[in-house]
Amino acid sequence: MNDFVAPQDSTALVTGANKGIGKEIARQLADAGFTVHVGSRDLDRGEQAAKEIGGDARPLVIDVTDEESIAAAARAVGSLDVLVNNAGIMADDAKAPEASMDGFRRTYETNVFGVLAVTNAFLPALRRSPRPRIVNISSGTGSLTQSADPAHPFAVSVGSAAAYRSSKAALNALTLYYAQALDAEGFKVNALAPGLRKTDLTARAASGGDPAEAAEAAVRLALLPDDGPTGAFVSWDGSTVPW
Numbered sequence: 001m002n003d004f005v006a007p008q009d010s011t012a013l014v015t016g017a018n019k020g021i022g023k024e025i026a027r028q029l030a031d032a033g034f035t036v037h038v039g040s041r042d043l044d045r046g047e048q049a050a051k052e053i054g055g056d057a058r059p060l061v062i063d064v065t066d067e068e069s070i071a072a073a074a075r076a077v078g079s080l081d082v083l084v085n086n087a088g089i090m091a092d093d094a095k096a097p098e099a100s101m102d103g104f105r106r107t108y109e110t111n112v113f114g115v116l117a118v119t120n121a122f123l124p125a126l127r128r129s130p131r132p133r134i135v136n137i138s139s140g141t142g143s144l145t146q147s148a149d150p151a152h153p154f155a156v157s158v159g160s161a162a163a164y165r166s167s168k169a170a171l172n173a174l175t176l177y178y179a180q181a182l183d184a185e186g187f188k189v190n191a192l193a194p195g196l197r198k199t200d201l202t203a204r205a206a207s208g209g210d211p212a213e214a215a216e217a218a219v220r221l222a223l224l225p226d227d228g229p230t231g232a233f234v235s236w237d238g239s240t241v242p243w
Contacts, residue, residue, distance in 0.1 A: 016087030142168025179231030
């Protein structure tokens with residue numbers, strides 16, 4: 001159990017928060033005292049998740065691949081201290097030569113363009129915060145350094161899940177660029193490698209670890225002090241992940 005405490009009247013949004021790591025992040029933020037907007041494409045699922053999370057958790061319909069849905073969600077949220085871009089998919093796990101263009105497009109639509117669209121839409125709300133924080137849920141498989149190392153487990157898979165892994169590499173780049181562009185305004189923008197967690201992302205994920213462990217790391221980034229890092233790629237255990 002963590003002992004996180006949010007500053008008074010703090011507000012957060014977690015996308016893809018009706019299940020998996022996102023739901024656990026929302027729960028821990030609510031436990032810390034945040035008003036949490038539980039992002040979900042489906043209202044019923046969002047309402048159920050918010051009820052299960054408890055605290056001041058509120059369902060918010062948002063489809064990160066739909067600009068109208070994003071705009072409507074942004075209008076509904078007046079101010080925001082923390083944005084957690086958690087929504088993500090793996091459309092297929094094929095190697096690059098066998099991967100379909102459709103699989104790449106669908107993966108990037110959520111994992112890259114969705115983050116871009118949501119972040120830009122909520123920047124006005126975040127700019128009203130005295131301590132704006134953005135946490136992008138990435139993946140260690142997005143590390144090009146580790147993937148290029150023949151001795152690393154990620155390299156052993158020889159380029160599998162090319163769409164997903166390259167989308168996370170692109171997300172890491174976006175994280176760095178946003179951190180640099182927003183640094184003068186006091187933003188902290190970081191990417192988190194949550195590790196393999198028990199979610200429905202893939203069949204292999206069923207054997208993963210507790211999502212709560214990864215969520216704790218995300219909440220830690222959401223509550224970074226003013227002298228905390230920005231533009232970093234951090235593992236769930238606090239270590240730095242190479243780009």
